[in-house]
Amino acid sequence: MSNRPITEDDLHAYVDRALEPEREAEISAYLEKHPDMAKRIAAYSDERNLLRSALLPIAEEPLPPQLNLARMIERPRRRPSSLRWAIAAMLMLSIGGLGGWMIRGATFAPAGGLAALAEEASDSYKVYASDHTRPVELRDSAELVQWVSNRLRQPVKLPDLSKSGYRLMGGRVVPTAHGPAAMFMYDDDHGERLVVLTRPMTSDQNAPMAAHSGGDVAGFSWADGGTGYSLVGPRGVNSLRPLANEIRKQAQTI
Amino acid sequence: MNDMLRLVEPLIPALRRYARALVRDHAAADDLVQDCLERAVIHWEQRRSDNPRPWLFAILHNLAINQFRRATTRGVHVAIDETNEDAFGQEAAQEQKVMYRDVMAKLAKLPHDQRAVLLLVGVEDLSYADAAKVLGVPIGTVMSRLARARERLHQELEGTAGQLDHNVVQLRNKT
Numbered sequence: 269m270s271n272r273p274i275t276e277d278d279l280h281a282y283v284d285r286a287l288e289p290e291r292e293a294e295i296s297a298y299l300e301k302h303p304d305m306a307k308r309i310a311a312y313s314d315e316r317n318l319l320r321s322a323l324l325p326i327a328e329e330p331l332p333p334q335l336n337l338a339r340m341i342e343r344p345r346r347r348p349s350s351l352r353w354a355i356a357a358m359l360m361l362s363i364g365g366l367g368g369w370m371i372r373g374a375t376f377a378p379a380g381g382l383a384a385l386a387e388e389a390s391d392s393y394k395v396y397a398s399d400h401t402r403p404v405e406l407r408d409s410a411e412l413v414q415w416v417s418n419r420l421r422q423p424v425k426l427p428d429l430s431k432s433g434y435r436l437m438g439g440r441v442v443p444t445a446h447g448p449a450a451m452f453m454y455d456d457d458h459g460e461r462l463v464v465l466t467r468p469m470t471s472d473q474n475a476p477m478a479a480h481s482g483g484d485v486a487g488f489s490w491a492d493g494g495t496g497y498s499l500v501g502p503r504g505v506n507s508l509r510p511l512a513n514e515i516r517k518q519a520q521t522i
Numbered sequence: 523m524n525d526m527l528r529l530v531e532p533l534i535p536a537l538r539r540y541a542r543a544l545v546r547d548h549a550a551a552d553d554l555v556q557d558c559l560e561r562a563v564i565h566w567e568q569r570r571s572d573n574p575r576p577w578l579f580a581i582l583h584n585l586a587i588n589q590f591r592r593a594t595t596r597g598v599h600v601a602i603d604e605t606n607e608d609a610f611g612q613e614a615a616q617e618q619k620v621m622y623r624d625v626m627a628k629l630a631k632l633p634h635d636q637r638a639v640l641l642l643v644g645v646e647d648l649s650y651a652d653a654a655k656v657l658g659v660p661i662g663t664v665m666s667r668l669a670r671a672r673e674r675l676h677q678e679l680e681g682t683a684g685q686l687d688h689n690v691v692q693l694r695n696k697t
Contacts, residue, residue: 277665280672284643286650312672315679316644319629322622323645326542327535334556335538337531340563400564435568458584459561 274298279305283312381472382496386480386489388444389465389498392451393485396440397461404438404453412439416450420467422495424450427464427515432507434462446470462501462508464515469496477512488512492520526566529574534559536646537582543641544586546630554589558582576652583638583656590634628678636671639664 274295281287282295299306396403406412409426417424419441426436434454442451442465449467469475469491477490487500488508497519499512537558541551558581562574569577629637635657642653643664654661 276669280665280668281650283672308676311676315625315672315675318621318625319640319675320645321618322625323539323543323641326539329535329538331534331538332552334552335534335559337534337559337563338527340559341527400560437568455565457580458588459565459581 270294279309280312283309283316381469382475382478382489382491383480384444384446385465385467385469385472385491385496385498386478386487386500388442388449388467389451389463389487389489389500390480390482390485392442392449392465393461393463393487393500396442396451397453397463403461405440407438409436409438412452416441416448419448420450422468424466425519426452427518429454429462429511429514432511432514433457434511437461460502460505462499462505462511465498465500466519467496469494472496477516479509490516492516495519526563526574530559530562530578533575533578537578540579540641540646541582541586543626543629543645544583544634544637545589546626550589554582554585557585561585573652576648576655579642579646579648579652580656580658587634625675625679628675631678632671632674636667636674639667640671640675643668 270290272294278287278291278295282292282299285292287295299309406415413424413426416439429436433456435456437453437455439450439452441448443449444467446467446469449465452464452466454462454464472491473494475489475491475496477488479488480486481503484503485500486503486505486508487498489496489498490512491497497512497515499508499515501508534555537555538551541554541558542548545551545554558578561581562578571577629640632640638657639653642648642656643650648656650661650664654664657664659667
């Protein structure tokens with residue numbers, strides 16, 4: 269018999285039968301000597317069993333057709349067509365300049381180059397991040413870097429956001445009015461997706477970081493040494509600014 | 523992917539049970555499970571551990587929490603379904619049905635973080651470490667939430683919590 273003191277955690281682990289046999293025996297012996305505590309622990313055990321019995325029938329119900337996993341694996345669901353139309357409509361609006369795309373920054377005058385980049389990044393985000401079938405063209409990071417570097421005719425470095433909990437899903441080359449751009453997509457454990465867009469800048473070759481937002485989307489854009497970057501994600505993600513700073517830092521060490 | 527079908531399909535009933543007990547609305551719960559499975563299909567290659575069980579519960583839990591959060595920010599009252607009698611199967615005796623309905627109603631009164639830990643540990647048999655992963659909190663937090671949840675459910679079932687509420691209402695009425 270050990271003389272370790274009995275803890276509340278031990279008592280709950282006793283209820284869950286999660287203790288080593290030796291410790292379990294010690295708890296049993298303790299409860300024999302403490303009837304009040306024993307009563308409470310017995311009640312917890314009964315209530316645990318009651319809850320299990322009450323919920324058991326749900327797990328025994330036949331699964332509805334919407335939860336047919338084999339079918340989901342065969343043919344992952346596409347977004348409902350109404351949503352696709354909504355995205356198309358949003359795109360038309362933002363191309364027409366009516367989408368309410370707003371750009372602001374303390375030291376930044378909303379000039380052509382960076383504002384266009386921000387818009388391109390948010391368009392890419394809206395189209396590809398919502399795609400559950402094929403959000404990215406290439407998942408292999410080495411292949412991806414080679415492809416986008418060839419198309420952009422300059423070395424492109426993949427931002428690594430793993431320390432912030434975002435994994436690279438992959439990326440693709442996307443068309444813009446200013447030539448090809450590289451899009452990288454990331455997600456975290458919650459399935460939250462972010463998009464980074466980068467391309468050579470024709471104007472605004474160096475521009476301080478500016479926040480922008482429109483609709484459900486928000487982001488930060490900047491340009492260093494002729495290359496522009498824009499990070500876009502769902503509005504309300506607080507970590508966007510530190511993530512943007514991290515990407516900027518990594519890009520400067522090319 | 524065949525691998526996925528073999529490993530994940532047997533877990534679907536438990537995922538449904540967790541979702542239903544957490545959000546209480548039958549259709550909303552199945553939608554969450556569907557969403558969870560679709561995400562799992564897409565991210566199957568990116569999962570980090572060999573045991574898909576905590577991973578799937580984590581995806582499902584996060585989806586449910588996001589839904590709770592959206593409902594709160596919108597200021598919408600989350601509708602709590604009256605427990606459907608069919609949910610308890612036909613074979614359960616009448617008296618048992620009453621008890622089952624009672625425990626479900628009392629469970630629904632718990633804050634959702636307490637409800638979650640009670641379900642993951644007590645019903646779904648996740649280890650404390652796995653429950654911590656699902657909830658994204660340290661094990662110590664799992665243990666303290668579990669203790670609070672068990673005590674709260676116990677008081678609700680004994681009717682003592684109800685009496686406390688009653689007193690509060692009376693005091694308010696007097697002022």
